Amino acid sequence: MSLTRLLPILGWARRYDRDDLRPDLAAGLTIGAMLVPQGMAYALLAGLPPEVGLYASIVPVLVYALFGTSRQLAVGPVAIVSLLTASALSPLFEQGSAGYISAAALLALMVGAVHLVLGFGRLGFVVNFLSHSVLVGFTAAAAIIIGFSQVKHLFGITTERKDHFYETVEEVVRQIDGTNGTTLVLGVASIALLVLMKKFVPRVPGALVLVIASILAVELFDLTDRGVKTVGEIPSSLPAFGLPDFDTGTMGSLIGTAFVITLVGFMESIAVAKVYARRHRYDVDANQELIGLGASNVASGLFGGYPVTGGFSRTAVNDTAGARTPLASIVTAILILLTVLFLTPLFSSLPNAALGAIIIVAVINLIDIGEMRHIAHVKRSDLIGLSVAFVATLVLGIELGILVAVVASMLVVFARMSKPHSAVLGQIPGTTSYRNVERFPEASVTDGVRVVRIDAALSFVNAQHVKKLLLGEADAISGGDVTALVVDCSGINDIDATGVEALSEILVELDERQVDIHLCDVKGPVRDVLRRSGLWDRLDGRIHATAAMAVDAVTHPGTLPESLRSLGIDERHDERPADTVDTEVSHA
Known part of the structure; x- marks a missing residue:
């Protein structure tokens, strides 16, 4: 493998067109403004302190710009991977504890290692075991689980973590009497603001506007005295290089999740990367993308982050904002780095309800009813894999659900092969x-x-x-x-x-x-x-x-x-x- 092929930046940087600088800067700043609140929100979803989401948005983003082949893909924390992280770590450690944070970094290293093995082994075809219809069903179920996991922040209640979705629903219903009215009003208003801004002013980063508005509301109206919970103090330190604790027991417990995150994360990433590659008439190399995402996850694990991948919504915004090369991602990483250095004290009054609203609105689009109808119209038998993935994920949980969905998908293929046309x-x-x-x-x-x-x-x-x-x-x-x-x-x-x-x-x-x-x-x-x-x-x-x-x-x-x-x-x-x-x- 040539050095230019391993490091695509050596190719596009030498041919960089100065006319691309302004749109790349604009896109990088836009995604940075979007990723700051999203990074903190997704860290909260993963059971991690907000700063971990910011750490996962700096070095990994820079590393992908070195190794990745997509010009528009926006790498960083995403909802599904955050939920998978929480599902794997919560049974092992208390959320937010030192052991939990270390295990999240270890999981990122393991995910990176799986990516790299598949990439250097030219084994990108492995991800084909997860069919498109299965991914649609799994993503829709995961979106429901993710969205409902944030209900506690909207109501201002405290709930115990449960392994299954129906148990989480029961727990929320039991605790609903403890709803904080002020928090509920703030949460509903936050969702309304995000939805309205997306509809009427889609170019304005609604999440950033919500963060600023909610912080001002907390400060001006002393909402913490009314029971509104905030993220609290966020360290202003840079992500430090360090190795997590390589405990063999923890590694054994996380190996299955590492494969699931690789499978799901890469499918999401390569799908959106190919969409924009076709739109801009260039090619993405699936195996090199595995290497790029693998290097990003290794970097995340070494610099205090957790697993990352390419995201649908941020990539769409990145393209709309004008990104033409990976320089936009470098600009994004620099902006978040400056935020961590100088602006984190401003986020101490950020309410959890606002972050919960950001997650809920972000995952609504993951329930793609239109695509489900399209699948039913094109190949009705594909609804079997979709339905099994959806139901199994809701009933059995994320990891078992995706496993059952993959097996069901393969059984459908074997059934078709057993009675060929x-x-x-x-x-x-x-x-x-x-x-x-x-x-x-x-x-x-x-x-x-x-x-x-x-x-x-x-x-x-x-x-x-x-x-x-x-x-x-x-x-x-x-x-x-x-x-x-x-x-x-x-x-x-x-x-x-x-x-x-x-x-x-x-x-x-x-x-x-x-x-x-x-x-x-x-x-x-x-x-x-x-x-x-x-x-x-x-x-x-x-x-x-x-x-x-x-x-x-x-x-x-x-x-x-x-x-x-x-x-x-x-x-x-x-x-x-x-x-x-x-x-x-x-x-x-």
């Missing part, structure tokens, strides 16, 4: 094309010949189903002077040992029925397996280039073609003895 083909009049007779009723079927297409790899998953299907089609053949089954293999891109065994059994059973089997349009990888298994020789003379040639060979039996290679049937040079080769090509 097939079609009986007929000839389109006046052509040599064979098409599905159900879709093209005008297609004609030759008496005594059945042409069947299988649209899946022939493997252990579907071998018995395909065998039953083909034998059934052979039994349905009627009329004609000859009886033959032609299998169009254009949809079969692979065949395993079980598939070979099933095909061998089909040959034997069709011979007993006195039905000839012919294959056509056999792909190279399948031809290789058939040769090694001996089936190619058993089918000598019954393998053809197209369905039309196969039917013609059945209805007009004649000599073998002069060259299988010339017809695209066999890439090898013809090695048959000269006395078996006739110079007369078949009627095909």
Whole structure:
């Protein structure tokens, strides 16, 4: 791997266009203003002190600008990763304690390590195990859990942490009598302000406006005396380099969460990165993105942060504000660094209700009803994975929910593979094309010949189903002077040992029925397996280039073609003895 490929900044920095400086500065300042309150809010969601969210928004953002390939992706704390962090750490340590903070940094290092292993191993395809529909269902359920976890801040009540969503709902209902009226009014007003600003002045960072307004309200009206809880004193120190405690027991407890955060975080990040890469006509490298996000998480763990990834909303704002290169992220990190150095005393009066409102409004858009309808319209069976992900996450919790969703998604795939699509083909009049007779009723079927297409790899998953299907089609053949089954293999891109065994059994059973089997349009990888298994020789003379040639060979039996290679049937040079080769090509 070249140094420029490992560090993309060496490429774009040398070619930097000075005309991009102003929009990059504007975007960097905008995201910085947005990330300061969001970083603190998401740290609160993760059970961490507010400054940890700011620390996770400085060095990791700078590191991604060095290693990442997306020009618009805004890296930092996000809601789902924050919730996953809290879910993993809360059973192990008291929220906000030194052990909890150290474990959050350790988790960031572990997440970074998983990213780096996948990236350097070119294993980015692993994230494909989480399908789009499953991710939509999981994200919607996580958004509900996240939003409801902030209800206590809106009502000003204290609740015990519960492992399951329904238990959290029960706990809030039990404590609702202790609602602080002033806090509730402040929380509802905060949500209203954010929603209205997003609708009428979307370019203005509503979260920053809310932070300033709520701090002023607390100070001017002495709201702390009325029971309104604030974040309290925030240290004005820079994030210090240091290694967390590498406790083997803690690491063992967090390894599963590290993989889940990697899977979910990278899916969210790469999805939004690709959207803006297409929009601006450049490419993002999935494996390099793994390396960039891995380095960012390692940096976060070494500098007092917690796991980070690319976020949907901030990236959208970053692009809207004009970001053209990763310089915008560098500007963002510098702004947050200056905030930590000089402005943190101003945040001591920031009410928790305002931060809770920021989180609630941010996650509302994660419940994408429109996308759910689109999935249902495009492929209704994908609703199975979506629904399982949604229900399992709400009932079982974040980590078990995503695991069940992935397994369900894979089972749906196996179910589709076990009963692949097939079609009986007929000839389109006046052509040599064979098409599905159900879709093209005008297609004609030759008496005594059945042409069947299988649209899946022939493997252990579907071998018995395909065998039953083909034998059934052979039994349905009627009329004609000859009886033959032609299998169009254009949809079969692979065949395993079980598939070979099933095909061998089909040959034997069709011979007993006195039905000839012919294959056509056999792909190279399948031809290789058939040769090694001996089936190619058993089918000598019954393998053809197209369905039309196969039917013609059945209805007009004649000599073998002069060259299988010339017809695209066999890439090898013809090695048959000269006395078996006739110079007369078949009627095909």
